[in-house]
Amino acid sequence: MKRRNFLGLMGAAGVSATLATKAQAGGNVHFEGYPGSRGVLFDATRCIGCRKCEIGCNEVNNLAKPEKPFTDLTVLDTARRTENEAYTVVNKYDQEGGAPVYRKIQCMHCLEPSCASACFVAAFAKQPSGAVTYDESVCVGCRYCMIACPFEIPTYTYDDPITPKVIKCDLCDANIKAGKISVPGCVNSCPKEALVYGEREELLKIARNRIGANPDKYIDHIYGEREVGGTSWLFISGVPFSEIGLREDLGVTSGPELNSGALSVVAMVPALWPLLLAGVYGITRRTDKINTQEKADAVAQAITETQDKANSDMKAAMERARNDKEATVKREVAKALEEAAKAAEEGDVEKEEEGA
Numbered sequence: 001m002k003r004r005n006f007l008g009l010m011g012a013a014g015v016s017a018t019l020a021t022k023a024q025a026g027g028n029v030h031f032e033g034y035p036g037s038r039g040v041l042f043d044a045t046r047c048i049g050c051r052k053c054e055i056g057c058n059e060v061n062n063l064a065k066p067e068k069p070f071t072d073l074t075v076l077d078t079a080r081r082t083e084n085e086a087y088t089v090v091n092k093y094d095q096e097g098g099a100p101v102y103r104k105i106q107c108m109h110c111l112e113p114s115c116a117s118a119c120f121v122a123a124f125a126k127q128p129s130g131a132v133t134y135d136e137s138v139c140v141g142c143r144y145c146m147i148a149c150p151f152e153i154p155t156y157t158y159d160d161p162i163t164p165k166v167i168k169c170d171l172c173d174a175n176i177k178a179g180k181i182s183v184p185g186c187v188n189s190c191p192k193e194a195l196v197y198g199e200r201e202e203l204l205k206i207a208r209n210r211i212g213a214n215p216d217k218y219i220d221h222i223y224g225e226r227e228v229g230g231t232s233w234l235f236i237s238g239v240p241f242s243e244i245g246l247r248e249d250l251g252v253t254s255g256p257e258l259n260s261g262a263l264s265v266v267a268m269v270p271a272l273w274p275l276l277l278a279g280v281y282g283i284t285r286r287t288d289k290i291n292t293q294e295k296a297d298a299v300a301q302a303i304t305e306t307q308d309k310a311n312s313d314m315k316a317a318m319e320r321a322r323n324d325k326e327a328t329v330k331r332e333v334a335k336a337l338e339e340a341a342k343a344a345e346e347g348d349v350e351k352e353e354e355g356a
Contacts (some may be wrong), residue, residue, distance in 0.1 A: 039232030056189025114255030229254025
């Protein structure tokens with residue numbers, strides 16, 4: 001977005017804020033999701049912590065290889081979270097008196113995403129495909145999305161000072177739409193079918209069937225069916241969800257509805273952006289002007305110094321030439337006088353010889 005367009009957008013937002021318009025972060029109507037939208041079902045009883053899903057994600061998204069190879073399972077001994085070069089990670093959760101349980105962590109792709117409701121430039125959007133996508137071209141780096149996300153998923157490229165952006169899983173939405181792959185990279189790489197990709201309604205049926213067929217194996221709950229209004233990423237587990245790092249205090253109210261009151265303040269933030277950016281722009285222009293003048297002064301000074309040095313060198317050269325000329329003349333005069341004296345002396349000797 002060009003500066004002019006951005007300032008125009010922020011100006012419009014500022015006007016709306018001054019008119020006391022209410023933030024459109026939430027409403028009274030619960031969104032049940034787009035018909036036919038897709039998601040992923042994760043079965044914690046089938047995950048073996050092999051990290052193959054991390055490999056699939058890394059390859060599909062052309063991410064940098066981690067410092068430790070994916071075959072190094074010692075990384076599971078430390079709790080990890082998603083980051084700039086890791087859209088998904090697997091964590092291990094030790095169980096007292098039993099085998100450890102593993103959980104895959106990535107964006108939950110909420111039906112009503114808090115990140116989208118908190119973003120005043122609409123950089124995040126819930127797609128009909130089920131994915132929550134991010135448009136870096138309009139992002140202004142405010143990072144409200146990171147604060148709003150109840151699962152603490154979005155990360156920020158602090159190490160990129162030129163074009164920083166927010167990073168998170170996008171459910172391989174672009175690659176699937178382009179026909180490059182048919183399922184997300186993580187799902188395709190799972191050797192134990194702990195991940196199932198499909199329409200959300202079908203995934204809920206699969207989850208209910210597994211729980212019904214094995215009531216002693218599973219907790220009778222599908223995590224993500226109702227949490228924070230529902231998510232496109234669903235979980236079933238044989239241990240309480242709190243024991244595999246999932247929050248059980250979120251309730252069923254969607255993030256935007258919960259945040260609508262607090263986010264009404266966000267409408268005031270864009271109102272300040274034009275003033276802030278105008279100030280920054282003015283300072284930048286002044287700095288540029290000063291820098292330009294300083295460069296011009298520096299060039300002029302350099303030219304003057306160069307010219308002075310050239311004049312000095314020329315004067316010195318002319319002085320040396322004059323001195324050399326005078327010395328040469330003196331030498332030649334002295335030489336001529338010497339030769340004349342010698343010639344006169346030889347003439348006198350010849351006369352004396354003739355007289356004798």
